[in-house]
């Protein structure tokens with residue numbers, strides 16, 4: 001399936017292409033057609049699955065095709081960070097469409113409050129709000145919701161955990177009865193079901209469950225700066241604890257570089273990447289399966305499909321680009337109910353990515369500092385690290401520099 005299959009408005013399609021999205025994720029494949037048919041949706045999907053675009057894209061398509069423009073869509077999110085993030089994604093997709101959005105959240109000073117009120121006075125198609133601030137704006141009459149067509153609750157379980165149930169119910173009372181409601185939540189505890197029964201109308205249920213690593217895998221991580229990664233990998237490989245090892249690196253350039261470094265150190269490694277001929281790749285895999293080669297370094301090309309028994313260690317030299325890749329990579333060990341170890345190297349920059357992997361697989365992986373003891377190892381503080389999306393594509397940044405081949409059209 002491609003994005004073309006949804007027949008989005010061409011201006012929206014342009015925004016989508018400029019964001020570098022090529023293929024819909026599973027939640028997008030399932031949710032977009034249903035949302036385009038104006039049905040209510042209750043979707044169980046975590047951050048990282050592409051859930052934001054799953055609801056933004058069809059809603060933008062519908063707004064573009066609306067004649068009379070009023071406040072059309074309200075998105076309620078638990079935190080200001082999420083509200084800002086959603087707003088940035090909307091701005092990227094809507095870049096060529098003329099559709100506007102405003103994030104409103106609490107926590108700022110009086111100036112922020114004034115700014116938000118003024119922006120609302122000018123009107124917008126989409127408002128992204130945290131519950132508390134929205135209630136205040138509704139009470140003051142600043143936001144008028146009588147023409148609202150879409151209500152979206154994002155990370156609904158988190159909002160309920162934060163005690164927003166009553167606020168959400170109060171907000172709903174301001175909305176027209178006839179509307180489309182979309183509820184996204186990472187989990188489906190009973191209080192979410194209760195809320196869903198109250199506010200959704202015959203919703204279509206979508207469940208994107210992420211595979212989890214097998215029980216037999218011992219998962220560990222090292223907090224390590226890039227400069228110390230080679231020392232650490234050499235230490236693991238020479239420990240004598242592991243017989244057959246796969247090392248994953250994110251790009252073929254880093255695979256080749258690590259291959260050279262470890263060969264120089266006298267370690268019997270073999271690189272596996274997409275620049276090799278098919279026959280060379282097959283030879284390497286055969287030699288690996290028959291244990292003539294004991295250490296292989298590869299990109300994610302290696303993580304899918306290959307079935308080699310008895311791999312005792314998988315190392316993620318870098319944190320994998322997304323949680324699914326993590327599950328695939330570590331799944332190379334402990335196949336068929338055996339046991340194995342999976343170790344991930346986390347530098348200071350990849351902590352948020354690792355944190356979202358932990359969230360998706362639903363477990364916290366033990367972390368050791370390297371070098372151990374008093375040396376210079378990063379602290380694990382993912383939530384204070386800058387957010388990076390798992391994709392490396394260009395995305396138009398709100399209010400930022402829009403160069404890099406991405407030109408505004410008026």
Ligand code: AMP
Pocket residue numbers: 020021022023024025028046047048049050051052053389390391
């Ligand atoms: P979300 O689950 O909405 O938080 O999305 C997680 C990340 O996936 C964001 O950085 C999005 O930009 C990215 N993303 C969402 N959908 C796609 C897609 N179809 N192709 C590539 N990246 C995507």
